[in-house]
Amino acid sequence: MNSLKLWSAISMIVLASSAGDVLLSSAMKRIGDLDELRARSGLLVVIGRIFGEQRFLMGLGCMAVGFFSLLTALSWGDASLVAPASASLTFITSAALAKIFLKENVDRRRWVSAFLVCVGVVLLAQ
Amino acid sequence: MNVRKYLVLLLVTLFAGTGDILLKVGMNQLKPIRFSHLVPDLFAALGNPWVVIGILCLIAFFASYLTALSWADLSYVLPATALGYVLITLLSKFLLHETVSVYRWAGVLLISCGVGWVTRGPALTEHQRDGTKLDGQPLRNRQEQHELA
Numbered sequence: 001m002n003s004l005k006l007w008s009a010i011s012m013i014v015l016a017s018s019a020g021d022v023l024l025s026s027a028m029k030r031i032g033d034l035d036e037l038r039a040r041s042g043l044l045v046v047i048g049r050i051f052g053e054q055r056f057l058m059g060l061g062c063m064a065v066g067f068f069s070l071l072t073a074l075s076w077g078d079a080s081l082v083a084p085a086s087a088s089l090t091f092i093t094s095a096a097l098a099k100i101f102l103k104e105n106v107d108r109r110r111w112v113s114a115f116l117v118c119v120g121v122v123l124l125a126q
Numbered sequence: 127m128n129v130r131k132y133l134v135l136l137l138v139t140l141f142a143g144t145g146d147i148l149l150k151v152g153m154n155q156l157k158p159i160r161f162s163h164l165v166p167d168l169f170a171a172l173g174n175p176w177v178v179i180g181i182l183c184l185i186a187f188f189a190s191y192l193t194a195l196s197w198a199d200l201s202y203v204l205p206a207t208a209l210g211y212v213l214i215t216l217l218s219k220f221l222l223h224e225t226v227s228v229y230r231w232a233g234v235l236l237i238s239c240g241v242g243w244v245t246r247g248p249a250l251t252e253h254q255r256d257g258t259k260l261d262g263q264p265l266r267n268r269q270e271q272h273e274l275a
Contacts, residue, residue: 074150116236124233
């Protein structure tokens with residue numbers, strides 16, 4: 001039962017943070033390079049642009065759900081299990097969602113890296 | 127990719143790892159979260175100083191993460207910043223005194239290889255600069271339409 005509870009919280013982290021990642025990435029690509037924007041217009045303009053982006057706010061909401069799931073999961077299990085387990089699944093879902101929704105060029109190098117990181121993260125949970 | 131951009135990726139990694147560990151230190155000092163009192167228990171956790179410092183670290187992580195996403199693909203930034211999980215393992219071992227088995231050390235090695243591999247490749251898909259594909263209209267078409275108009 002405890003293990004089921006823990007894995008439900010981990011699934012919640014994965015779903016919420018993958019959706020959040022895609023929304024945030026999409027929002028940031030619409031705004032463009034933050035370093036250049038800050039150099040041109042200043043930090044306040046950067047912050048204003050970010051908070052004016054609807055996808056950013058939606059992504060932030062998803063991240064908040066993921067964060068409170070993380071707090072819950074951390075109180076139920078070891079950080080060295082919870083963090084890697086949620087992360088390894090997030091790598092798979094986020095890479096797939098990035099290819100589908102963001103049309104990113106997820107080439108062989110990135111799949112190999114995602115695979116290495118994912119297997120490594122699974123091993124961390126041993 | 128210049129030195130400053132690698133520095134931003136490094137900050138993403140450092141703040142994510144330390145933030146999670148500080149949260150764990152704080153949550154260890156509290157009673158386990160109960161399903162029946164989920165919301166009050168979670169808000170009570172915000173009164174713990176370690177949790178508060180952890181949250182500040184995660185805010186710093188978030189700022190550097192957004193900066194990285196503004197000039198690099200999500201499928202690049204995620205693996206490139208995976209060293210945070212290596213950091214968590216090291217801090218779990220040396221600060222929280224959790225057991226780190228030979229499997230976990232193998233995991234640390236694989237993650238490090240993955241990070242090294244992806245950061246040698248391109249950071250951004252070229253046609254993807256403003257993420258317009260989500261609403262189904264690539265940037266190039268908009269520019270062409272603008273030129274036609």
